[in-house]
Amino acid sequence: MHESDYGVAEKTAIVTGASQGIGRAIAETLAASGANVAICSRSMDRIGPVAEGINDDEDTGEALAVECNVREREQVQQLIDETVETFGDIDILVTNAGGEFVAPFEDISANGWETILDLNLTSTVHCAQLAGEVMREGDGGVIITLSSVNGQHAAPGESHYGAAKAAIIRLTETLAVEWADDGVRINCVAPGLIQTPGVAETLGIDSESMPPREKTDRRIGHPEEIADVVQFLSSPAASFMTGETVTVKGVPRAGNSMSQGLGLE
Ligand SMILES: CCCCCCCCC/C=C/C(=O)SCCNC(=O)CCNC(=O)[C@H](O)C(C)(C)COP(=O)(O)OP(=O)(O)OC[C@H]1O[C@@H](n2cnc3c(N)ncnc32)[C@H](O)[C@@H]1OP(=O)(O)O
């Protein structure tokens, strides 16, 4: 009888932007399943404690914390090198680090545009190229990119972020074709609104008082609900999936409008 294999035990995973929010949940979920995780953020003070939390738990894989700004290609190369030195290989890459500000198109300066394109799209390029090199020279691997419902639907104030996240979807599809013969699977996750410190900061609210749920067209998600999908895509159970974008945005409420893709009124 066929037994499903959702496991990642003893695999090595890199998760970018793992000091909080979705990235942290992904790192902790993969580690709880026995993967060794190399995790980064721009600050060792912020990423270090997350690694300590994982390493304090004897039942999980090991964690390596690296200070790395994913906008800087040399720093991404250092992250890759340290990961290979510590764990020997790279099996899974999750390009989670990203962010935005909300502003009308006419108010976005050239530097503002470049910042959001760099942070979301070009950082994904750096990570995929440099980790992809290790995977392709070895025995392949799995890459999971992070898009957003903003990459699939228009929403006001999201022109820069939407363009970057839409481009990540097409990049994912292209790499799936180009690297298929190298044993690299690459899929994308497009979350709806997830309760994270970053979203609270973007919206200028307390993270405990996210947009009231009655004002959204579906309930707000939790970081772990994205992490579970990433775990599946990382595992052998997803062996026949590549080039796909999996939308993870909950169930619409009856009688409420699909407000601007995001579910906010
Ligand atoms: C309604 C419901 C919707 C609801 C929308 C809900 C969003 C749901 C989807 C969630 C998506 C997420 O990614 S959630 C995670 C989001 N969290 C975060 O992004 C964290 C908080 N944000 C940030 O750290 C920053 O905003 C970010 C720009 C990304 C990075 O900061 P940096 O220090 O790298 O950049 P800075 O030097 O500050 O700024 C670079 C340039 O960008 C410009 N810039 C920065 N903020 C700006 C702003 N608000 N408006 C205009 N321009 C801005 C600056 O003026 C600079 O341009 P010049 O002046 O010309 O030099």
Ligand SMILES: NC(=O)C1=CN([C@@H]2O[C@H](COP(=O)(O)OP(=O)(O)OC[C@H]3O[C@@H](n4cnc5c(N)ncnc54)[C@H](OP(=O)(O)O)[C@@H]3O)[C@@H](O)[C@H]2O)C=CC1
């Ligand atoms: N939350 C949501 O509703 C949605 C989120 N997404 C996407 O999911 C991903 C995670 O979002 P979320 O958890 O909400 O974000 P948060 O803002 O809560 O967390 C972002 C993480 O990325 C790190 N980070 C930010 N910039 C950099 C950088 N230049 N280099 C390295 N690390 C960096 C931050 O760490 P530090 O500050 O310590 O550097 C932090 O750990 C993003 O790509 C986002 O666009 C997509 C759709 C919806």
